[in-house]
Amino acid sequence: MTRLRPWLRALHRDLGYLAVGLTVVYALSGIAVNHIADWDPNFDNYEAQHQLTLPLPASDAAIADQLLRELAVTAPPTEVYRSDSNEVSVLLEGRSFHVNTDTGAVLEDGQRERFLIRVANWLHLNRGKKAWTYIADGYAAFLLILATSGLFMIPGRKGLIGRGGLLVALGVAVPVLYVSLSGGP
């Protein structure tokens, strides 16, 4: 074992360096997705209210023009349609406006992408499939090697037969106790 330890340390060190990038991706995304009941981890969703000057013109297209002009929206609408007898909806990239044609009240709803965390979530949930499955499997194998090599890196009282062993037992006890106390799946 004494002869193996320098090799183990070198392996552990280099795999550790390699694993940094993916660990950050999986850890950040893990926290983000774990709290999905409290927030949308992919998009910042918003609603806003506006008021147009009355009276509104008769045609839906003219209402859309007035909306864009008064709200200083420069992007072109992708769609303008009657969503109800007294409501015109104006869709743009990433946002929608719904104009009440009786009152001129406008409801805006939209989504702004949380770019980095969305990419991390996409990778974590393996939504892209294909080659990422192999990369994720490889990363999982890396983690297993890191965990196992870590067990035997340090000799003596700070190693597996001393403090290390105690900490390993503590780490294993956390999920075991949780499953036992919670009743499990």
Next chain:
Amino acid sequence: MSKPSPEVQASLTRRNFIARAASGTVITAMGGGLLYTLSDRLTREAKAMTTIDGRPRLPPGQRALEALRPMGGTPGSPSISDFRLKIHGEVDKPIELDWAGLLAQPQAELELDVHCVTGWSLLGASWKGVRLADLARAAGVKPSARHVIFEAAAGYTANVRLAEALAPDVLIAHRHDGKPLARPHGAPVRAVVPSLYFWKSPKYLSGIKFVARDEPGYWETRGYHNHADPWLEERYG
């Protein structure tokens, strides 16, 4: 009076720090608890209510919210020009509806309770759309059909037993809370199946397939319950 020694001073400073930190923690915890208690009035009220069939209105493990919460997922197109709804599978007359075709169907506006598997519920919100039972009747569902598979953007699917899918409160909804369905909630059209956890009500709906044999969907094949009854807490498989 002599000045305390540096050791005594350090100890006092440390003691001070610990006392202040402890007080801060207690005040924050009490404030948070109070805020949680006050904000959970809806849940308390909901727990006191029962449904027509005698079940508690709020299923176990749920907390009532004031508004629908966006739950992520891959968005589909909110455009009504892109919208197509295919009703197919075990039917006599497969149907494909565009936006105008959907609006031409008999419309229903219902106040429904919905329950998310993550633990929140939205009670009594208004949903407007077409009853799935009406669409099924128009398509002529064959006696061989046993399940409904909802098909949505990015390949998302969810399976529902036929009898539950054809319940009169199951809607193919395009309005919620008096407004067109917002993007995070599946614009332009989503399913609403109030009797099951909300992942069985796909957003950005594109198809309704009637099948003879069950086809577990996106979450069902990822460890979630195949049936998903909130009152039985069928969260995980």
